[in-house]
Amino acid sequence: MTGMTLLPRRSAPARRLHGNLVAALLLLSAEGLWAAGPPEQPPTFKHRPVAGAADHFDVPYLPDRRTERAWQDRWVTLNVHVPTGAEGSRPCIVFVHGGGYGGGDKDGGYRGAGGPPHALLEQAVREGFVAVNLNYILNVAPDGIFPQVWLDFKNAVRFLRANAGRYRIDPARIAAWGFSAGGWLAGSGSFTTADDTHRAPRTDPAADWHVRRQRDQHLLLPLDDPRTTQVDQSSRLTAIVADFWPNRHLDLYSADDPAVLTYVGSGAEHELVRLARRVGNEGVALVLTDPRFAGKASLHVPPVDSPCRTLDGSGRSTLKDEAFAWLKRKLVDAPRAVPPEARPIRRVFADAAAVRLLAASPADRIRYTLDGSEPTEKSPVYSAPFTVAQTTTVKAVVEADGFAPSAVATFTFTKGQPPPTIRGPDHLPLATVGRPYSVRFEPAGPGEYTWNVGSHATPEVKMHTRGLVKPPLGVLLDARTGVLSGTPTQAGAFTVTVHLARGLGQLADVRTYVLLVAAGESDGQRPADEK
Structure with missing residues (x-):
């Protein structure tokens, strides 16, 4: 039996406006991330075929661990519209809807800030582009999904490159067009790399609100996904069109980022x-x-x-x-050729790191240096992974026939104490309304750690509430033990992002889960383990 059958039926359609999203639940702790999944009711926005295209609707672009057993998910799916008739691969435009990170849908607008207008998709196809329109996780307190939503955008681009043959996409020619929050999303997903970090406020409910908001009470989260399942694909874009840009990441914009x-x-x-x-x-x-x-x-x-x-x-x-x-x-x-990416995404190593360089297309050539100098036509061509045993700055450029050379990309691999990693669990056990629930997140090794979840306020409480918030879900994460426990009070499917660091102000690991809470007997359904 799928997890979908365990969830209560609701009349509200998926991905509705802010007010209904609040009612649908979005949280965990005093300022945690719990984004409720859409209900089983068919979505408000209907699929519309694009004239002159082969349409692929609701294609999931994230791994099963983010969606399996949960529901007919539209939050992390995309539509692909492939021009018919023309032979060969085509350039691709990824359209990203708006809605303040709390509404909107790839198949419909949101208070005029959504999109893309259907006519825009049809014009893209007429002009020979593969048109992709993208959904992503939402939250009425947007910081609660940062940086996960940006990492998901990177993985959506990687998914398209991994499936370029199926959708006739030229992997070296991908751009994005964002509307409102969609422009912010495309920019944040493209102006940042694994060398950059995002400051996530401490969310320990045992700490005073004023303490939690201080700069030294943050954890540093990587701005790329160390657990990406598309590890051999690049997330880089050639260009972005947008009306709304990520002000908090403009200081990270550099010469190797997309043209705008x-x-x-x-x-x-x-x-x-x-x-x-x-x-x-x-x-x-x-x-x-x-x-x-x-x-x-x-x-x-x-x-x-x-x-x-x-x-x-x-x-x-x-x-x-x-x-x-x-x-x-x-x-x-x-x-212009797309700059390369580097692996591993975790840039800090204890003894040595095996470095791999990735181009957007298999036909591209990468030239690189290891001494911090700019690569030239005389620099070695990358052909196989190499090992660094000391802190090393790698600079690399892509050459491709028919393209101007890319800008130079810089990657720094640092010898030191790596951040801890969240070893497990691989999946969260099913919870039931009214029954005590407990699960422990396990670090990869012993030590003193700080656990954290998401950031920002719950929908029910003003952002600057000084006291503690009683979460309607009924469970909390202990910042010292990594134990998530409590008695769930509401059924649904919830996205849970967990952070782990050796202390405040340090680099953290990030892992995202789906938690299913089944309705109990009081909700008119038998508990899941009795079915």
């Missing part, structure tokens, strides 16, 4: 365009000519048919037509 296109009103300049110019990347802004936008340097989800100047200044166009023309230049007419 955004929108401004007449007489304005976007911060990201200035930043791209400063770091030696390409950042351009479409100037929208609607008088309502005049002087505005940041436009939030302007209509895709908004009038604009052409990028060369020679005439008039529309936002969507000019954005497609720019993407065609970046992906087809004058492409």
Whole structure:
């Protein structure tokens, strides 16, 4: 019997707006991440075939451990629309809906901030692109899904490359187009690497709120997924179009990140365009000519048919037509090779690390150095993993026929004490409403550790609540023992992100689970173990 049959039936449709998401439950501890899964009712937004395409709907892009036994999941699926007729592989655009990280859907909009409009998918296919539209985990307190949602985006790109043959995608030509939070997601997923970290606030409910918010009360989470199942695939993109950018990660934007296109009103300049110019990347802004936008340097989800100047200044166009023309230049007419990625994703090692370099396409060549110098045409071509036994800075560049060379990517492998790892469990045991529940998360070795879950406030309580919050789910994670225990009070499927570090201010391991809570007898259903 699948886990789906254990969940209570609800009338609310999947991925509805903020208010219904709150009712659907989103949390665990005082400020923890528990994102309730969608109910069994068919989703509000219906699939719409794209003219001229072979459609693949609701394709899961994350491993089974994130979705198995849970429900007919739409949170971590994507649609792929492959142009029919034309032979060979095609460039790909990944469209990412908006909704404040708390709503929206790949098959429908959200208060005008969703998308992509269906006509945009059809235009992409007409112009020869494989069009992908993506769903992702949601939370009304967005920090509760950071950085997991960004890591999931990286893994979605890796999934597309791993399945490039099936969907006729050219793995060297993938871009993203994000709307509102979707632009933030695409940017955060692409401006960051395994060498970067995210500060996650301490969520121990035994600590005072003011203490937990101090800078030294954070854990450092990796901004790539050390447990990715697509370990041989790159998550790098060529270009991004978006209206809303990840301000907290703009300081990480560098020359080896994707080229960016955004929108401004007449007489304005976007911060990201200035930043791209400063770091030696390409950042351009479409100037929208609607008088309502005049002087505005940041436009939030302007209509895709908004009038604009052409990028060369020679005439008039529309936002969507000019954005497609720019993407065609970046992906087809004058492409630049995608910079490489490196493995292992865990950059700190105790004795030695076996380093692998990955290109976006098997046809690409990688040249690299190990002394911190810039690679040249005389640098060795990567052909097999190599071992580093001391702290080492690796620099690498990709060459590909028909492409300009990539920007130089830099990877630092540090000799020191690696962060601890969460060894298990592999899956969380089933819980039942009204029955005591307990599971221990196991570190890979003995020691003094700090356990943590997610971040930010529950939907029921203001973000700056100073006291403790009683979680409606009824279970808490002990920050010292790593034991999750309590008596569940509500049925559902919940995404649980757990962090483990040797102490505050240190690099942590991250592991994400699905917890199923079955309805008990009081809910009109027999407990799962009696069925």
